Amino acid sequence: MKTIKYTVAAVALTALSFGAFAAEPVTPAQAKNMNKIGVVSANGASTLDGLEARLAAKAEEAGASGYSITSANGQNKLSGTAVIYK
Helix, strand or coil, X not given: CHHHHHHHHHHHHHHHHHHHCCCEECCHHHHCCCCEEXXXXXXXXXXXXXXXXXXXXXXXXXXXXXXXEEEEEECCCEEEEEEEEC
């Protein structure tokens, strides 16, 4: 019984820690207080929300804590870029 409680607690803490490191969009004012660590790009999205999700995932993969979308273009398939910050 104790093993189950510890396993559930460990899984819950792991899930919380993964969510805490997700890259979040930042405003220009917030970006001034952060360090730019690079630029990411994504393509093939069919909606702006989908493009933002792809850029956020790439920012997170690069170890960023925040991102600011700098361009989005296309018609049926969208592409865009974002500056990433730590």
